[in-house]
Amino acid sequence: MAKEHIVLFPFMSQGHIIPFLSLAKLISERHPTYTITLLNTPLNILNLQSTLPPNSNIHLKSLPYRSSDFGLPPDRENTDSLPFPLVLSFYQSGESLATHFTHFVSDLTRQNHDTPPLLIVADVFFGWTAEIAKRLNTHVSFSTCGAYGTAAYFSVWLHLPHAETDLPDFTAPGFPETFKLQRNQLSTYLKKADGSDRWSKFFQRQISLSLTSDAMICNTVEEMEAEGLRLLRKNTGLRVWSIGPLLPSLPPNSSLGRSGRKSGMEVSYIMKWLDSHPPGSVVYVSFGSIHDTAAQMTSLAVGLAVELATRSCGHSGRRFGGNRNRNSNPNGVPDEFEARMRGSGRGILIHGWAPQLEILEHESTGAFVSHCGWNSTLESLSRGVCMIGWPLAAEQFYNSKMVEEDWEWGGTCEGSGGGVRSEEVERLVRLVTEDEKGSDEENEQYDEMIGGYEEKGGEGSLSGQLIKFIGMESQ
Structure with a gap:
């Protein structure tokens, strides 16, 4: 007898793998008789092995991949270990997995009595999977x-509206005229895109192919993003299911991160350091795994140093806890800044992965300077920590805009990217940390939208949406 099988295929980046893993675990809990297979490249699969319990119905399957075939350094299978000039080549290399993906799906169907997977859920960066999976009438x-x-x-990459005007602001097709985007809210490579460049060709192809899917799922909550979901449904013409928030739980092994990565510093040491500081007095800084620049780090260091120097060491003093990927620009954080923090005891710098959930959950953490990646945004909101947005790429600029203008949950550094002045960092740290954390009323509001939504039963809950989605899309 054929078994129900769901295949999940995230892009090779921690910001994509983490929510896919959370989705796999959620499906496993709600549908324990299903088999779930999560696909990725060998080194990413190796890192994920420690995240699953024994006898799990979640299977991990690696597809052959050799980064050196694409002009990339050996054994680079994730954006977290990649210099930014190589990122586009890495993105493009993902389509080399098509043959292996086709063979896997064909073999799986044959082994399951010629029954195709119930669902194939693939990353939007793997839009090419739609052509393969739709032959089996299954793709999301x-x-x-x-x-x-x-x-x-989607709108900006598909239409490149900023290329048609010299004005500093513009409207994105499919959005109301009152919705204005700023040219300085675009990444450097998007500002230069004209439709014939490699970046445009990659994103326009993957997005366009994703739009041929049967449906789309989105890691969000209906109550939190009602207007965003309305626009996404209208502009794509797809059924869009909000199945979030896919928030990872604290890992049972505190030395490992959400996707099996080991923390760059002992978690117990970090927690002890946080315990030694008053509630709401620590500024946590993390920009994700790529895109950090020397100019960005210098502005950050100078701005925080001024803020540290002008406050007393008492309750109002700000402390700094920072995360810097060990593979980022080695000239990023000035050596004297790190030495000053270490000598004063008022800051720590974590090289490599940081235990972000534990840090955000700690009562000493009062603000989060972030690139506004979506995972970090959800985690910050759910833990009641106000954000200082420093968007660098992808959709981070739009996330930061929503956090500041719609949710009023922090501020955004003017200039963005490496163009942010140190004075701007200082100003926003002072502004956001005036209150130790979000007010009780605000915390309750976001707990209702994010944390509480996850626990409720019924059709509107996360589990209810998931069950409804699987039921509808498998018909």
Whole structure:
């Protein structure tokens, strides 16, 4: 007898793998008789092995991949270990998995009494999977971002409206005229895109192919992004299911991160350091795994140093806890800044992965300077920590815009990217940390939208949406 099988295929980046893994675990809990297979490249699969319990109905399957075939350094299978100039080549290399993906799906169907998978849920960066999976009448795209950010990102890349005007602001097709985007809210490579460049060709192809899917799922909550979901549904013409928030739980092994990565510093040491500081007095800084620049780090260091120096060491003093990927620009954080933090005891710098959930959950953490990746945005909101947005790429600019303008949950550094002045960092740290954390009323509001939504039963809950989605899309 054929078994129900769901295949999940995230793009090779932590920001994509983490919500896919959360989705796999959620499906496993709600449908324990199903078999779930999560596909990826060998090193990513190796890192994920420690995240699953024994006898899980979630299977991990690696597809052959050799980064050196694409002019990339050996054993680079994830954006977290990749210099930015190589990122586009890495993105493009993903389509080399098509043959292996086709063979896997064909073998799986044959082994399951010629019954294809119930669902194939693939990353929007793997839009090419739609052509393969739709031959079996089963394909769903998964945007690991929010609805608002996804809708804006799709619109800007597909239409390049900024290329048609010299004005500093413009309207994205499919959005109301009152919705204005700023040219300085675009990444450097998007500002230069004209439709004939490699970046445009990659994103326009993957997005267009994703739009041929049967449906799309989005890691968001209906109550939190009602307008964003309305725009995404209207602009794509797809059925869009909000199945979020896909928030990872604290890992049972505190030395490992959400996707099996080991923390760059002992978690117990970090927690002890946080315990030694008053509630709401620590500024946590993390920009994700790529895109950090020397100019960005210098502005950050100078701005925080001024803020640290002008406050007393008492309750109002700000402390700094930072995360810097060990593979980022080695000239990023000035050596004297790190030495000053270490000597004063008022800051720590984590090289490599940081235990972000534990840090955000700690009562000493009062603000989060973030690139506004969607996972970080959801985690910050759910833990009641206000954000200082420093968007760098992708849909981060639109996330930061929503956090500041719609949710009023923090501020955005003017200038963005490496163009942010140190004075701007200082100003926003002062502004956001005036209150130790979000007010009780605000915390309750976002807990209702995010944390509480996950626990409720019924059709409107996360589990209810998931069951409804699987039932409808498998018919």
